[in-house]
Amino acid sequence: MPDEPDHPCANTRAIVLAAGMGKRMKSKRPKVLHHLAGRPLIDYCITAAERATGRAPIVIIGHQADDVRAEIGERVIFAHQDQPLGTGHALMQAEAHAASAAQVLVTHGDVPLLRPETLRQLVALRERHGAAITMLTVIADDPRGFGRVIRDAQGERVRAIVEEVACAPAQLAIRELNVGAYCFDGAWVWDALKRIRPNPQKGEYFLTDLIEIAVADGREVRALTAEDRDECIGINTRIDLADAERALRRRINRQHMLNGVTIVDPETTYVEVSVEIGADTVILPNTHLIGRTRIGSDCRIGPNSYIVESYVGDRVQIVQSMIEHSRVEDDVHVGPFAHLRPGAHIGAGAHIGNFAEIKNSTLGAGSHMGHFSYLGDASVGEHVNIGAGTITCNFDGVKKHRTVIGDHAFIGSDTMLVAPVTVGKRARTGAGAVVTKDVPDATLAVGIPARAIRKLGDPPA
Numbered sequence: 436m437p438d439e440p441d442h443p444c445a446n447t448r449a450i451v452l453a454a455g456m457g458k459r460m461k462s463k464r465p466k467v468l469h470h471l472a473g474r475p476l477i478d479y480c481i482t483a484a485e486r487a488t489g490r491a492p493i494v495i496i497g498h499q500a501d502d503v504r505a506e507i508g509e510r511v512i513f514a515h516q517d518q519p520l521g522t523g524h525a526l527m528q529a530e531a532h533a534a535s536a537a538q539v540l541v542t543h544g545d546v547p548l549l550r551p552e553t554l555r556q557l558v559a560l561r562e563r564h565g566a567a568i569t570m571l572t573v574i575a576d577d578p579r580g581f582g583r584v585i586r587d588a589q590g591e592r593v594r595a596i597v598e599e600v601a602c603a604p605a606q607l608a609i610r611e612l613n614v615g616a617y618c619f620d621g622a623w624v625w626d627a628l629k630r631i632r633p634n635p636q637k638g639e640y641f642l643t644d645l646i647e648i649a650v651a652d653g654r655e656v657r658a659l660t661a662e663d664r665d666e667c668i669g670i671n672t673r674i675d676l677a678d679a680e681r682a683l684r685r686r687i688n689r690q691h692m693l694n695g696v697t698i699v700d701p702e703t704t705y706v707e708v709s710v711e712i713g714a715d716t717v718i719l720p721n722t723h724l725i726g727r728t729r730i731g732s733d734c735r736i737g738p739n740s741y742i743v744e745s746y747v748g749d750r751v752q753i754v755q756s757m758i759e760h761s762r763v764e765d766d767v768h769v770g771p772f773a774h775l776r777p778g779a780h781i782g783a784g785a786h787i788g789n790f791a792e793i794k795n796s797t798l799g800a801g802s803h804m805g806h807f808s809y810l811g812d813a814s815v816g817e818h819v820n821i822g823a824g825t826i827t828c829n830f831d832g833v834k835k836h837r838t839v840i841g842d843h844a845f846i847g848s849d850t851m852l853v854a855p856v857t858v859g860k861r862a863r864t865g866a867g868a869v870v871t872k873d874v875p876d877a878t879l880a881v882g883i884p885a886r887a888i889r890k891l892g893d894p895p896a
């Protein structure tokens with residue numbers, strides 16, 4: 436993103452640490468590329484850092500760096516950590532890019548739900564007190580591997596962070612945890628980092644040792660305690676990933692509800708971050724809205740529907756159906772049990788019923804396809820009736836061929852349309868017809884193979 440010079444944190448450079456191994460995920464994929472609500476973890480961290488500071492963050496990469504870099508693209512500045520020698524060592528790699536920043540905001544690439552507002556509070560707190568460090572803490576019953584925050588006897592000043600591996604038994608009981616988000620004084624931090632010694636248990640340079648170094652320097656360390664625990668979920672294992680998914684789901688669904696969408700059961704409604712939904716739409720349970728899907732207003736979607744990367748107009752009803760990479764115009768009814776595969780385009784007011792499958796095809800406005808049918812590679816006009824059991828035989832074993840059906844045509848039940856083939860406007864096929872040759876406009880064709888048996892009169896005016 437371009438720098439925003441008037442941003443309240445324009446003197447701050449954000450750095451996201453994402454070079455670690457992510458061993459506890461037991462995955463071939465780098466941890467920060469695991470998905471939450473359809474986007475990689477690191478994406479959330481980058482967006483929050485960008486919004487907090489008004490400029491592109493520096494991202495520290497190392498483990499499977501090429502994959503991470505390819506996924507993130509050009510929106511950030513990359514710095515490389517050649518060996519995973521700990522969070523402190525990771526931050527050292529940013530010095531060349533960030534040495535001139537008045538302050539440095541550091542987050543972890545595996546703490547994806549932090550809000551930009553919270554990060555901005557950390558920055559503001561540091562500025563207000565001229566502290567060496569402000570850090571985010573959270574009070575939680577389940578410490579799950581987080582560093583413990585050690586305060587002085589009065590419980591006021593933070594003295595240190597002790598990692599779980601190094602905790603004495605009494606320290607393990609501490610419920611104030613280090614979230615992994617800090618704002619550092621830029622004039623102090625780079626030199627202080629050089630004073631970290633490798634940790635005796637793990638041989639790593641712990642960023643958390645900076646707290647004791649600041650205290651020894653007689654500098655102030657301030658903690659900001661997060662009010663929303665969900666914001667602070669850190670992802671080390673797949674259990675954490677599921678917890679974060681649940682928290683994010685709640686956050687996304689609440690936003691849609693505040694925007695005027697009825698979600699009957701938010702716990703079983705799965706809406707990815709990139710989805711848009713219009714007001715007065717009702718989403719029924721076990722509905723998944725995936726990718727860049729856009730649902731209009733006054734729709735009724737679900738239950739049990741799965742809609743991927745699709746456009747859905749206004750006043751559309753979709754019941755127990757699957758829709759992928761398709762476009763559904765206003766006032767359409769779909770389902771139950773229909774499958775729109777990539778490239779389906781359903782015109783306004785059309786109806787698609789049980790066990791209908793449509794792929795790479797247009798079904799014109801007002802057309803009906805009520806029961807057990809397959810349309811593949813077809814262009815179907817407006818106000819067409821597709822009888823039960825109609826099949827476009829689009830594949831001859833080698834190539835796919837197109838079927839064209841004109842406006843107001845009536846396709847009899849169980850018609851086989853052997854493509855390439857055209858059925859004209861207002862033409863009709865008899866039940867069970869196998870259409871191997873084009874049917875002219877306003878003509879009735881019947882039989883196997885279908886023959887034109889008569890012209891049809893003009894429709895009543």
Ligand code: UD1
Pocket residue numbers: 452453454455456457495516518519520521522523524525543544545546580581582583596598612613614615640641642643669671
């Ligand atoms: C770290 C903190 C801990 C805190 C927790 C919460 C330290 C020593 N511990 O522990 O106090 O409670 O986060 O989020 O900082 N990384 C690198 N290079 C490395 C190692 C890690 O870039 O060499 C990155 C990882 O990709 C990850 C982040 O730093 O995004 C945190 O690393 P991780 O190993 O998950 O640290 P925690 O054990 O969770």
Ligand code: CA
Pocket residue numbers: 543545669670671
């Ligand atoms: Ca972690």
